[in-house]
Amino acid sequence: MKRAAFSQPLMPVALLMPQLIIIAVFFYWPAWEAIYSSFFLQDPFGFGSNYVGADNYTRLAKSSEYAKVAGFTLFFTVVVTFLSLGIALLLAVKADKVIRGAKTYRTLLMWVYAVAPPVAGFLGSLLFDQNIGPITDLFAFFGYNLQIGLNYNDTAFAMIVVSVWKQIPVNFIFLLSGLQSIPVAVREAALIDNKSGTRRFWDITFPLLAPTAFFLLIINITYALFDTFGVIDIMVKGNPASNPITLVYKVYTDGFRGNDLGGSSAQSVVLMVLVLLLTVMQFRMLERRIHYT
Amino acid sequence: MRPLKLGKHIMKTTSVIFAGATIAALAGPVAAQTEIEWWHAMGGSLGETVNKIATDFNANQSDYVITPVFKGSYEETLTAGIAAFRAGEQPNILQVFDAGAATVIGAKGATVPVQDLLTDNGVSFDIEDYISGVRYFYADSDGKMIGMPFNSSSPIMYYNVEALEAAGVTPPVTWEEFQDVTAPALVEAGYIPLSQSHMPWVFTENFFSRHNLQFATGNNGYDSADVVINMDAPEIRDHFEAFKSWIDNGYAGFYGAGWDDNATPFEQGKVGLWLGSSGSFGGLQQTAEFDFSATYLPYWEAITTEPKQTFIGGAALFAMSGQPEDENKATAEFFRYLTSPEVQYMWHQETGYVPITEAAYEVAKADGHYDRFPAAEVGIQQLSLPAGEWTRGYRMGFYVQIRDVMNREYTRYLTGETSLDDAFTAIKTEADELLSRFAQTQG
Numbered sequence: 002m003k004r005a006a007f008s009q010p011l012m013p014v015a016l017l018m019p020q021l022i023i024i025a026v027f028f029y030w031p032a033w034e035a036i037y038s039s040f041f042l043q044d045p046f047g048f049g050s051n052y053v054g055a056d057n058y059t060r061l062a063k064s065s066e067y068a069k070v071a072g073f074t075l076f077f078t079v080v081v082t083f084l085s086l087g088i089a090l091l092l093a094v095k096a097d098k099v100i101r102g103a104k105t106y107r108t109l110l111m112w113v114y115a116v117a118p119p120v121a122g123f124l125g126s127l128l129f130d131q132n133i134g135p136i137t138d139l140f141a142f143f144g145y146n147l148q149i150g151l152n153y154n155d156t157a158f159a160m161i162v163v164s165v166w167k168q169i170p171v172n173f174i175f176l177l178s179g180l181q182s183i184p185v186a187v188r189e190a191a192l193i194d195n196k197s198g199t200r201r202f203w204d205i206t207f208p209l210l211a212p213t214a215f216f217l218l219i220i221n222i223t224y225a226l227f228d229t230f231g232v233i234d235i236m237v238k239g240n241p242a243s244n245p246i247t248l249v250y251k252v253y254t255d256g257f258r259g260n261d262l263g264g265s266s267a268q269s270v271v272l273m274v275l276v277l278l279l280t281v282m283q284f285r286m287l288e289r290r291i292h293y294t
Numbered sequence: 295m296r297p298l299k300l301g302k303h304i305m306k307t308t309s310v311i312f313a314g315a316t317i318a319a320l321a322g323p324v325a326a327q328t329e330i331e332w333w334h335a336m337g338g339s340l341g342e343t344v345n346k347i348a349t350d351f352n353a354n355q356s357d358y359v360i361t362p363v364f365k366g367s368y369e370e371t372l373t374a375g376i377a378a379f380r381a382g383e384q385p386n387i388l389q390v391f392d393a394g395a396a397t398v399i400g401a402k403g404a405t406v407p408v409q410d411l412l413t414d415n416g417v418s419f420d421i422e423d424y425i426s427g428v429r430y431f432y433a434d435s436d437g438k439m440i441g442m443p444f445n446s447s448s449p450i451m452y453y454n455v456e457a458l459e460a461a462g463v464t465p466p467v468t469w470e471e472f473q474d475v476t477a478p479a480l481v482e483a484g485y486i487p488l489s490q491s492h493m494p495w496v497f498t499e500n501f502f503s504r505h506n507l508q509f510a511t512g513n514n515g516y517d518s519a520d521v522v523i524n525m526d527a528p529e530i531r532d533h534f535e536a537f538k539s540w541i542d543n544g545y546a547g548f549y550g551a552g553w554d555d556n557a558t559p560f561e562q563g564k565v566g567l568w569l570g571s572s573g574s575f576g577g578l579q580q581t582a583e584f585d586f587s588a589t590y591l592p593y594w595e596a597i598t599t600e601p602k603q604t605f606i607g608g609a610a611l612f613a614m615s616g617q618p619e620d621e622n623k624a625t626a627e628f629f630r631y632l633t634s635p636e637v638q639y640m641w642h643q644e645t646g647y648v649p650i651t652e653a654a655y656e657v658a659k660a661d662g663h664y665d666r667f668p669a670a671e672v673g674i675q676q677l678s679l680p681a682g683e684w685t686r687g688y689r690m691g692f693y694v695q696i697r698d699v700m701n702r703e704y705t706r707y708l709t710g711e712t713s714l715d716d717a718f719t720a721i722k723t724e725a726d727e728l729l730s731r732f733a734q735t736q737g
Contacts, residue, residue, distance in 0.1 A: 042734045045376045046401035051734045066724075131549050132558040151550035151709065239367060242551035242701035243711070258369040259695040260376065260397055261731070 032273060039266035057267035067251070067268075074226070074247040077161065081225040085165045086217060089172030094202070096173075097180045107177065114170035118228055122235030125163035129236075150237070150244060157245045160236055164229045172217050179213035180206070211291045219283060226276070248272055328624040330386035330617075332362045333378075335371040335609065336445070339576075343644045351631050358624040360387075368394065368609060369694065375614070379404060384614040386625045389444060391609040395432060396691040398612055399440050400519060400736055405612045406622065408629065409439040415626035427603050427677025428650045431687035432610040435516045441610030442629055445647045447573035448604045449496040450672045451592065455585035457485045457566040465567070465587075468595045469536065472567075477545035480566040488546040490569035491556040493704045494697040496591070497537065497569075499688060500604040501530060505597045506682035510729075515689035520733040523690065525722040529597050531714060538708050548708055551701040571607065572673025575646035579667075588669040590676050603679035605687040608647065639663075648674040691732025696725045 007013050039057050043050035061067050096106050116124070128136045129149040140147040149159050183206060191205045207214075230249055237244045241254060252272065256265025336344045341364050348362045365371040368391035375388040375398075388405075390398045398405060412419040421429050421439055427448065432441035453465045461479035466472035472488070480487040490496050502509040507529055512518035540546035547565055549555035560568035561581045569591065570578075578586060593601040611632075613625050631637060638654030641647060643663065649655050655674055658664065664671040690696060700721055707717035 042731055044401055044735045045397055046404045047380045048401050048403060049736055053734065060727075131555050132562065148550070150552045150555055151548070151705065153711075238552050238554075239369075240551045240553075240701065241698060243703075243705040243709070244550075254698065255695065257373050259692055259698070260373065260394075261692055261695065261728075263735075264731070 035266045035269050035273070037266075038262055039270050040263075042263045045260040045262060053263065057263050058271075060264070061267060061271065070246055070248055070251050073157070073245045077157070077164075077229075077245070077247060078222055078225040080161055081164045081168065081229070082218065082221040084161070085168035085224075086172055086214070086221055088165065089169045090176055090214075092169070093173050093176035093180055094206075096177060110173050111170045113167060114174070116167060118167060118231030119235050121163050121167040122232040125159055125232065126236050126238065129159040150242075153243060153245055156236065160229070160233060160245065163232050163236065164225065167232065168221060168224055172221065175213055175217055176210065179210045183209050215287060215291050218287075219280075222279065222283075248275075327357060327359045328620045329359045329361065330621050330624045330628065332360055332387040332389075332611075332628075333365045333371055333375055333385045334362055334389040335365060335368045335391070336389075337364065337366075340445070340645055343641065347632065347637060347641070350637075351628060354631070355627075358627055360624070360628050372397070379614065379616075382616070384616065386614060386617055386621055387628070388612050388614055389609050390441065390612055392431070392607050392687075393693040393697055395441065395610070396515065396519070396689045396693055396732070399432070399434065399689065400691060400732075404615060405440065406615050407434070407438055407440045408442045408611075408613055411613050411622060411626050412629060415623045417626050417630045423651050423653065425648070425650060425652055425655060425674060425678055426681055427605050427679075427685075428648070429686075431606050433516075433686075435513065441612045442632070443606060443608075443650045444611045444632075445573065445608040445641075445645070446606040446650055446677075447571045447608045447647050448606055448673045448677050449492070449500050449569055449591055450572050450588050450676060451590065452560065452568045452570055452574070452578065452586055452588045452669070454485070454560070454563060454566050454582075455587055457483065457563070457584075461485070461566070465589045466592050467590075469533075469592050470595050472592055473536065473540065473545060476567070477540065481544055483566075485566040486544070486547040486559065486564055488540065488567045488569070489549065489556045489559055489565045490546075491553045491571075493551065494700045495607055497533065497704075498530065498700060499607075500591065501533060502527075503604050503682075503685045503687070504591055504593050504601055505529060506600075506602045506684050507597075508684050509688045510690055514684060514687065516686070518733075519691055519729075519736045521690065521729055523696070523722065523725045523729065525718055525725060529594070531718055533594070534704065534707065534717075535714055538714075541708055551705055571646075572648060572676075573608065573646045575667070575670055575673075576644070577646070586669070588672040590672065590679075601679070602682040602685045604676055605685060606648075606677065642670075646670065646673075648677060690729060691736070692728040695728050699724045699728075 040052060040054060041050050042053050042056075092110055096103070096110060099106050126149075128134050129147065131137060131148055131150065134147075134149070137147045137149070147155050149156050187205065187209070188201075191201045195201055195204070226247070227249055229247065230253070233246060233250050234253075237246065239258075241250070246254070248268065249272065252265050252268045255261045255268065259265075332348065334341075334344055344362050348360050352359050363385070365374045368389075371388070372390055372394045375384060375390070378384045388398075409419055409421075419439075421433075421437070424443070428443045428446055429439070430437060432443060433439045451465065457480060458465060461476070461483035463476050463479045466476040477487040499509065501507075502524075507527055508514065508524050510521045510523045512521040515521045537546065541548045547556070547559055549559070557568060557570060557574070559565040560570075561578065563582075563584055572588075575588070590601075591604060611629070613622065613629075617625070633651055633654075635649075635651065635654040635657040638649040638651060639657045639661070642649040642654065642658060649658060703712070703717040703720045706712040707714055712720075
């Protein structure tokens with residue numbers, strides 16, 4: 002087979018340039034700055050700057066607080082990803098079967114997609130408010146004293162509920178369109194082979210959904226790691242105290258609230274490496290098992 | 295300290311739009327006038343009062359035009375100011391809050407000391423004109439005023455008049471009186487006796503000041519950046535041990551580190567005594583549906599029989615350096631206007647923040663403001679109590695994070711997650727580490 006090639010060697014470079022420039026300006030340059038400043042302690046206004054070697058990193062490695070935040074981030078990411086994908090899949094499978102009024106159902110299920118994370122967080126902080134929250138009242142009715150902002154587990158619970166709620170519609174849209182792109186002929190053939198709906202779902206439908214699900218998995222992990230910032234910020238009301246927070250939020254509190262540029266740069270470098278590893282792992286290990294049609 | 299309200303984030307957005315509209319409105323007809331910019335963190339109704347001050351200043355004279363710009367929370371405003379300074383696009387005036395004072399004052403060359411700015415531009419300045427608790431918080435170690443105190447408040451104790459009457463007690467003067475007399479009576483009458491809204495500010499910083507205890511080495515941090523915090527003082531540990539025992543036996547309600555979470559039960563009439571900001575006065579008048587009043591922050595008789603003044607929380611206005619002379623002149627003129635008794639009195643009435651000069655205080659008294667609202671005077675009276683060696687305030691770097699550590703460990707201790715020893719050791723260790731890191735940034 003003959004390989005297609007450009008006759009002029011500069012042409013492909015020129016075509017790639019716009020994208021490369023954008024990546025350079027918005028990723029490579031800031032990433033380099035972060036790595037560079039993670040080896041310094043500097044006056045926020047830029048007057049003094051002290052080279053401290055790997056101090057900012059060893060400090061993180063020794064900090065039990067940082068380990069705790071990392072632990073929560075892992076837990077939070079796994080739970081939010083699993084729940085928002087699982088519930089969305091259930092809803093999509095059920096909505097796919099609805100014939101009468103299908104559009105209305107779908108629209109209603111997608112509705113929440115239009116809510117921005119900080120707004121979702123604000124709704125959550127009102128619903129779960131210790132003094133005036135209806136959900137708090139509901140729990141009190143069943144005899145549980147829900148204390149968001151005071152009890153670590155309660156706050157984590159509320160953050161997860163709001164984050165999952167916010168993410169379900171996106172997953173729902175993709176999974177539903179994934180389901181609808183499965184050819185009718187395949188489903189009918191499966192119906193002849195096996196009467197059990199559950200069996201047909203796991204043997205036929207789910208593998209055919211896998212490319213969509215894999216894409217969503219990555220999107221959801223990124224969402225839980227980074228985009229939930231708005232939810233967390235509003236729910237802890239800018240005052241983390243003993244509440245659970247994620248690694249990204251810690252970068253923000255130390256860097257932007259506390260003006261510790263070196264320390265927060267080191268944290269963002271750690272985060273960058275983690276995400277890099279995660280992405281490589283996902284593509285190496287998971288994608289092999291997926292068959293694109 | 296600023297009372298935070300639910301819905302603040304929504305109000306913020308409208309304030310941004312409003313501020314934007316103000317800029318647009320002001321940008322038109324000015325040509326020969328000197329324009330200056332003022333970045334602030336006053337959202338909601340406070341922002342409207344800020345805009346009113348600016349509009350009035352612009353209408354009062356024709357040489358200068360000031361444009362206020364709302365930049366979000368205190369932290370966001372400081373960060374925006376720092377980023378702008380590094381890019382050489384700093385505003386003329388930047389509002390910086392108490393916990394950020396070490397950062398902005400430590401960066402010598404970032405600001406023009408307000409005292410120099412005023413005297414260089416022919417505006418008379420005498421630090422004795424300012425009320426006692428306000429004078430030296432934003433000053434350097436020689437007592438030169440660096441930042442102009444703007445929204446100044448102090449923690450005071452509000453009380454529900456009906457609750458205390460029902461319990462047959464008067465507001466407690468000392469913590470001993472609270473735990474022996476007031477709290478049991480309030481519990482008997484069906485109230486939660488006490489809540490407070492800001493542990494680092496009310497129960498730590500001002501606790502040290504009220505009892506005239508040293509808070510940090512190096513003259514509470516004013517003389518040096520390389521200091522350690524005095525969190526192993528037995529007095530503060532005893533205080534928190536007492537606070538925990540009050541929570542455990544129903545003498546106090548504790549709702550976490552959130553300001554509103556602790557203020558709302560008082561506003562709902564469930565809590566009898568609430569430790570909040572003197573600047574909360576205006577808001578309480580709108581939300582509380584019962585008679586309330588205020589008095590001084592209680593003290594421990596076991597620690598001192600001569601309680602001292604507290605110092606100011608809130609924020610100050612800093613004149614950023616690197617501005618042309620005519621703009622500095624405009625900034626000085628604005629400060630002259632801002633500190634005039636009439637403007638201070640207006641600010642005091644509208645917001646509940648204390649007037650910062652003696653003259654403004656006199657105007658408020660003469661006008662009968664305190665006859666109408668006795669509680670409005672408590673903050674300024676407490677700031678004017680006798681001063682002591684350790685009452686001027688504190689100056690510590692990375693203090694925002696130190697406060698975060700305090701909130702975290704206090705909450706863990708109070709909810710039983712950790713012991714008193716572990717909590718205070720963690721605060722002391724982490725705070726000292728942050729202070730030494732800050733000292734390194736100043737090298």
